[in-house]
Amino acid sequence: MNAREYDVVIIGAGAVAENVADRAVQGGLSAVLVESELVGGECSYWACMPSKALLRAGNVLRAAQRVGGAREAVTGSVDPSAVFARRNGFVHDWDDSSQVDWVHGAGIDLVRGHGRLAGVRRVEVTDADGAVTTLVARHAVVVSAGSDPLLPDIPGLADAAPWTPREATSAQAAPASLAVIGGGVVAAELATAYATFGTRVTIVARGGLLGGQEPFAAEAVTAGLEELGVALRLHTSPAAVRRDGGRVTIEIDGDPVEADEVLVATGRVPRSADIGLDTVGLETGDWLDVDDTLLVTGPVNAGEPWLYAVGDITHRALLTHQGKYQARAAGDVIAARALGRRVDDAPWGVHVATADHRAVPQVTFTDPEVASVGLTAAAAERAGIRSRVIDYDLGQVAGASVQADGYRGQARMVVDEDRGVIVGVTFVGQDVSEMLQAATIAVVGEVPLDRLWHAVPAYPTMNEVWLRLLETYGRPTLDD
Numbered sequence: 001m002n003a004r005e006y007d008v009v010i011i012g013a014g015a016v017a018e019n020v021a022d023r024a025v026q027g028g029l030s031a032v033l034v035e036s037e038l039v040g041g042e043c044s045y046w047a048c049m050p051s052k053a054l055l056r057a058g059n060v061l062r063a064a065q066r067v068g069g070a071r072e073a074v075t076g077s078v079d080p081s082a083v084f085a086r087r088n089g090f091v092h093d094w095d096d097s098s099q100v101d102w103v104h105g106a107g108i109d110l111v112r113g114h115g116r117l118a119g120v121r122r123v124e125v126t127d128a129d130g131a132v133t134t135l136v137a138r139h140a141v142v143v144s145a146g147s148d149p150l151l152p153d154i155p156g157l158a159d160a161a162p163w164t165p166r167e168a169t170s171a172q173a174a175p176a177s178l179a180v181i182g183g184g185v186v187a188a189e190l191a192t193a194y195a196t197f198g199t200r201v202t203i204v205a206r207g208g209l210l211g212g213q214e215p216f217a218a219e220a221v222t223a224g225l226e227e228l229g230v231a232l233r234l235h236t237s238p239a240a241v242r243r244d245g246g247r248v249t250i251e252i253d254g255d256p257v258e259a260d261e262v263l264v265a266t267g268r269v270p271r272s273a274d275i276g277l278d279t280v281g282l283e284t285g286d287w288l289d290v291d292d293t294l295l296v297t298g299p300v301n302a303g304e305p306w307l308y309a310v311g312d313i314t315h316r317a318l319l320t321h322q323g324k325y326q327a328r329a330a331g332d333v334i335a336a337r338a339l340g341r342r343v344d345d346a347p348w349g350v351h352v353a354t355a356d357h358r359a360v361p362q363v364t365f366t367d368p369e370v371a372s373v374g375l376t377a378a379a380a381e382r383a384g385i386r387s388r389v390i391d392y393d394l395g396q397v398a399g400a401s402v403q404a405d406g407y408r409g410q411a412r413m414v415v416d417e418d419r420g421v422i423v424g425v426t427f428v429g430q431d432v433s434e435m436l437q438a439a440t441i442a443v444v445g446e447v448p449l450d451r452l453w454h455a456v457p458a459y460p461t462m463n464e465v466w467l468r469l470l471e472t473y474g475r476p477t478l479d480d
């Protein structure tokens with residue numbers, strides 16, 4: 001049998017896994033990535049990057065149409081074939097050789113094939129020809145296998161050749177009509193992209209849109225989709241789906257939706273059905289529960305700790321940037337533990353992913369965009385925080401009126417009144433995504449409101465909303 005030894009063996013080579021390997025190697029360890037598809041994973045080829053490439057042209061065009069002078073110059077509509085071609089460039093035509101070059105350049109090894117745990121610190125990799133390579137980890141195995149689309153149990157759906165986000169982000173042409181089942185971020189983004197291409201889009205969602213977000217954000221995105229001509233069938237569930245004669249029919253309350261394609265975007269399941277979890281006493285098909293140093297919890301790590309998980313498969317925050325943040329902590333802590341260095345696992349320490357609990361930034365790249373970090377008002381209340389909610393109309397900010405005629409947007413900050421710090425921020429409006437990092441710094445840094453008064457936003461930028469939020473909150477007087 002062909003067995004190779006490394007300090008760290010990582011199952012998966014998505015963007016998250018790459019970061020674990022990189023940090024471990026920089027920390028002085030050897031590392032190998034195991035990949036069954038494309039190095040770079042979902043985000044690079046079928047998720048973040050291609051979806052944003054599909055959305056950008058429409059957002060730029062609409063932004064230009066909102067500015068007098070530019071509006072007159074921009075009279076056409078988006079050219080879908082040019083957008084698909086630009087997207088093909090983003091995903092390197094689904095060729096991962098540049099990512100493989102990066103892996104090798106970073107001093108990381110790569111084994112192609114399907115990896116499965118085979119007991120403690122062992123991973124067996126089966127390649128396309130059925131040959132098996134055994135990898136033995138001296139210190140750690142990290143599971144970074146990601147997630148798969150969830151296919152809801154709707155009669156007929158699986159047989160109707162539904163699109164998952166993979167088909168929607170890799171299509172080379174837009175269908176004339178598309179039904180989207182789901183009301184989350186992915187559903188809203190892809191509905192926006194295809195509606196921009198001239199596709200007749202219908203969203204069918206069990207609830208409203210963007211469930212976990214501030215209600216005003218969901219309302220603005222709902223209105224934005226309606227303006228794009230998207231038909232919304234909300235608070236309803238399909239009874240059945242069937243495809244005949246090429247078209248798909250979704251049965252809903254006696255008023256069916258017909259479309260050329262049906263996209264299912266109803267959430268994710270862990271990619272853990274066939275990774276050998278049973279060989280180490282874990283439940284096949286489960287998400288992997290981890291502590292803040294990304295060690296898998298439970299008896300599997302009761303002795304010398306060795307099994308870690310990062311990224312989507314932990315179910316902590318299904319976002320690339322948050323997975324990569326976990327990966328940096330995991331790679332560093334694995335090296336520290338392996339080499340007997342000090343481990344800093346206190347909250348906000350070097351080796352923990354504390355922000356997963358309190359400060360996850362997220363952008364929904366619809367039109368308008370939603371950019372949020374930390375807690376919504378409702379989540380703060382549920383967490384028992386004595387909070388005060390401050391709202392401000394972004395359209396009233398001078399910088400916003402420069403960006404677009406009649407700019408429409410909204411900002412909210414949620415203040416923890418006992419600590420005098422911000423625990424959540426949500427912005428809605430055109431181009432608010434680029435305003436999010438300041439909010440993230442305020443939440444993570446727990447910057448006291450008194451000090452924030454000294455962070456002066458430049459005039460006339462949209463960031464002046466920070467000053468307006470503080471003014472609305474009110475400045476304490478020295479007699480308070």
Ligand SMILES: Cc1cc2nc3c(=O)[nH]c(=O)nc-3n(C[C@H](O)[C@H](O)[C@H](O)COP(=O)(O)OP(=O)(O)OC[C@H]3O[C@@H](n4cnc5c(N)ncnc54)[C@H](O)[C@@H]3O)c2cc1C
Nearest residue numbers: 012014016036041042047048115145146311312318319320
């Ligand atoms: C349409 C869409 C748009 C999105 N947009 C954004 C966005 O804008 N921003 C954002 O932050 N997030 C976005 N996400 C979420 C983001 O894609 C995921 O959070 C991210 O890809 C998770 O990274 P990961 O490394 O955990 O998993 P993946 O990217 O899925 O990587 C896992 C890798 O492991 C490999 N693998 C799995 N099992 C095995 C095995 N047994 N053996 C060998 N290899 C294996 C897979 O082939 C894959 O390459 C989006 C998701 C979707 C669906």
